[in-house]
Amino acid sequence: MAMEATKSKTSGYRMYLITFIELSLLTLLGVWLTTVNFISGLTATLILTIAAIQALIVLFYNMHLKFTEKILAIFAGLAISLMLLLIIVTMLDYIYR
Amino acid sequence: MEQIQILQHRDDTASRIGMWLFIFTEIFLFAGLFLVFIVYRFKYLDGFHLAAKELNVTIGTINSIILLFSGMTMGFSFVAVQKGNNKFALALLILTVLLGIIFLVNKYFEWRIKFQHGLYPGSSELIALSKGDVMFFGLYFFMTGLHALHLIAGLVFIIVVIGAIIRKRITPEKLALHENCSLYWHLVDLVWIFLFPLFYLIN
Numbered sequence: 001m002a003m004e005a006t007k008s009k010t011s012g013y014r015m016y017l018i019t020f021i022e023l024s025l026l027t028l029l030g031v032w033l034t035t036v037n038f039i040s041g042l043t044a045t046l047i048l049t050i051a052a053i054q055a056l057i058v059l060f061y062n063m064h065l066k067f068t069e070k071i072l073a074i075f076a077g078l079a080i081s082l083m084l085l086l087i088i089v090t091m092l093d094y095i096y097r
Numbered sequence: 098m099e100q101i102q103i104l105q106h107r108d109d110t111a112s113r114i115g116m117w118l119f120i121f122t123e124i125f126l127f128a129g130l131f132l133v134f135i136v137y138r139f140k141y142l143d144g145f146h147l148a149a150k151e152l153n154v155t156i157g158t159i160n161s162i163i164l165l166f167s168g169m170t171m172g173f174s175f176v177a178v179q180k181g182n183n184k185f186a187l188a189l190l191i192l193t194v195l196l197g198i199i200f201l202v203n204k205y206f207e208w209r210i211k212f213q214h215g216l217y218p219g220s221s222e223l224i225a226l227s228k229g230d231v232m233f234f235g236l237y238f239f240m241t242g243l244h245a246l247h248l249i250a251g252l253v254f255i256i257v258v259i260g261a262i263i264r265k266r267i268t269p270e271k272l273a274l275h276e277n278c279s280l281y282w283h284l285v286d287l288v289w290i291f292l293f294p295l296f297y298l299i300n
């Protein structure tokens with residue numbers, strides 16, 4: 001039987017340091033946004049957009065989706081799309097029922 | 098002379114795909130809970146708005162930074178093992194465990210304040226409040242509690258990896274266990290990235 005040793009190619013310490021700084025700054029930006037008076041609903045939208053950007057950074061860099069097999073990235077894309085569809089369809093059903 | 102060759106079968110790609118499938122199920126579990134939160138937030142807008150003001154944004158922010166920092170130390174540890182620097186990897190994993198424990202201690206103090214104020218599911222003080230408050234704190238304790246359970250499972254997983262590194266079962270050529278542990282720890286990060294704004298920031 002063949003031995004297999006697959007390694008994820010990552011960019012080393014620097015990549016994790018940069019993602020930590022980015023994620024921390026985005027967290028602080030989200031906290032700061034709560035102190036600003038925007039039009040009703042805009043703050044929530046901006047904060048959730050920031051959370052979505054943070055999630056993408058974690059998925060692609062910390063969880064190595066950017067460096068791993070293409071098939072995994074496709075699976076992840078499909079799973080996340082299905083999850084978003086589930087949320088959107090349920091919300092539409094809830095709002096227009 | 099007869100030679101006996103022992104071949105060990107290992108499939109790191111299959112191991113990684115298996116871990117990702119498990120992560121997808123976890124993402125769907127939390128997505129369902131986020132959906133419940135969003136629906137009830139629309140239904141009890143005022144109650145959720147007032148209840149969210151009871152949470153301490155400073156503690157939440159500190160906990161977020163602690164968890165993000167632990168994600169970095171976990172990543173550093175993975176790189177250290179790849180480079181064959183096991184001592185550094187072990188130190189970083191121990192630091193990750195300590196950061197996880199600090200997160201849980203902060204959460205304990207946060208929960209204790211809520212218990213002292215009678216803001217926990219089933220308490221007479223909470224039942225006397227609006228339905229929005231009851232739903233908010235019910236979801237708050239359930240979702241942050243479930244997240245904390247995942248974090249504790251992650252800590253156990255890290256301790257297993259520490260043991261494997263000490264026994265030289267994780268090497269630069271055999272990284273699957275460490276990588277899967279790292280993936281799980283980042284999942285805990287990922288869930289908190291959404292829990293924090295939903296409960297602490299949107300009010």
